[in-house]
Amino acid sequence: DWTMRAFREEAIEKIRTQVGKGRVICGLSGGVDSAVAAVLIHEAIGDQLTCVFVDHGMLRLDEAKTVVDLFRHHYNIPLVHVDASKQFLGELAGVTDPEVKRKTIGRLFIDVFDAEAKKLGGADFLAQGTLYPDVIESVSFTGGPSVTIKSHHNVGGLPARMNMKLVEPLRELFKDEVRVLGRELGLPEIFVGRHPFPGPGLAIRCPGDITKEKLDILRNADAVYIDQIRKAGLYDKIWQAFAVLLPVKTVGVMGDGRTYEYVVGLRAVTSTDGMTADFYPFDMSFLGATATRIINEVKGVNRVVYDVTSKPPGTIEWE
Numbered sequence: 644d645w646t647m648r649a650f651r652e653e654a655i656e657k658i659r660t661q662v663g664k665g666r667v668i669c670g671l672s673g674g675v676d677s678a679v680a681a682v683l684i685h686e687a688i689g690d691q692l693t694c695v696f697v698d699h700g701m702l703r704l705d706e707a708k709t710v711v712d713l714f715r716h717h718y719n720i721p722l723v724h725v726d727a728s729k730q731f732l733g734e735l736a737g738v739t740d741p742e743v744k745r746k747t748i749g750r751l752f753i754d755v756f757d758a759e760a761k762k763l764g765g766a767d768f769l770a771q772g773t774l775y776p777d778v779i780e781s782v783s784f785t786g787g788p789s790v791t792i793k794s795h796h797n798v799g800g801l802p803a804r805m806n807m808k809l810v811e812p813l814r815e816l817f818k819d820e821v822r823v824l825g826r827e828l829g830l831p832e833i834f835v836g837r838h839p840f841p842g843p844g845l846a847i848r849c850p851g852d853i854t855k856e857k858l859d860i861l862r863n864a865d866a867v868y869i870d871q872i873r874k875a876g877l878y879d880k881i882w883q884a885f886a887v888l889l890p891v892k893t894v895g896v897m898g899d900g901r902t903y904e905y906v907v908g909l910r911a912v913t914s915t916d917g918m919t920a921d922f923y924p925f926d927m928s929f930l931g932a933t934a935t936r937i938i939n940e941v942k943g944v945n946r947v948v949y950d951v952t953s954k955p956p957g958t959i960e961w962e
């Protein structure tokens with residue numbers, strides 16, 4: 644892609660100019676954006692970059708392994724893998740307000756990066772895979788009054804005490820462009836084609852308070868759902884699909900007994916940039932088979948519902 648090749652060259656020059664001889668740390672989330680940002684920055688400044696992957700305990704099944712394999716083994720980019728799940732889950736205990744969740748997670752990310760930067764002997768820059776839609780959605784409704792829809796955990800700058808400047812080489816790009824750039828940079832297709840995953844992770848797919856038990860149920864249900872989608876050959880037709888764990892238990896029946904377990908919501912949308920989206924019209928037979936598998940394979944769930952809300956008025960995530 645000619646345009647992306649030109650963008651890549653220009654972005655690399657900009658990064659070199661901005662960073663000089665400085666040290667950069669880049670937070671990886673497991674998503675496409677931060678991976679592309681990291682590979683681009685590595686190309687620009689090589690060993691001046693260290694990547695930090697924070698396991699906040701709210702990742703998808705096997706996420707940490709996927710990311711560590713890609714960066715350590717495929718790219719040989721220095722990567723620090725921090726298990727901060729106790730700290731995150733500890734501070735989030737009892738927090739139910741979506742904005743407070745997001746802000747708490749954003750603050751803890753900064754704390755962890757700050758601590759890691761100190762361990763590395765200081766860093767001058769923090770790199771993030773912020774995209775154009777992240778920037779505008781956090782500011783206002785398009786054309787409307789200035790109202791925050793939700794605070795994007797990537798956006799909003801850094802606390803003054805940090806003494807680090809932001810490097811955000813993807814700030815002008817949309818998601819589909821980031822994917823083109825990722826391919827241009829040689830990222831494996833399986834990674835480039837992945838559905839987006841938000842920085843706050845499963846926290847915003849678990850309305851109400853977050854516990855390890857709920858997160859484990861959600862992770863397992865989500866893995867079954869995505870497996871079903873892949874097996875049906877639908878993964879690449881869908882912009883984003885994921886499970887949500889509702890903070891509600893309902894009554895069911897299993898064999899001779901009554902059950903009282905959680906409800907899982909399934910979400911799947913088509914979109915081009917995440918700013919608007921339509922719910923994906925699965926066949927009822929697919930939904931039925933998926934519900935059966937989730938209830939049979941995931942302990943703690945006895946009911947599955949499908950979200951038929953488009954964006955607007957719904958957002959893609961539930962919080």
Ligand code: XMP
Binds near residue numbers: 840842917954
């Ligand atoms: P919503 O839910 O606002 O999501 O319709 C639009 C897209 O953005 C992703 N998203 C985030 N990504 N940090 C991220 O890196 C965030 O805080 C965040 N919030 C939402 C969401 O998954 C969807 O692709």
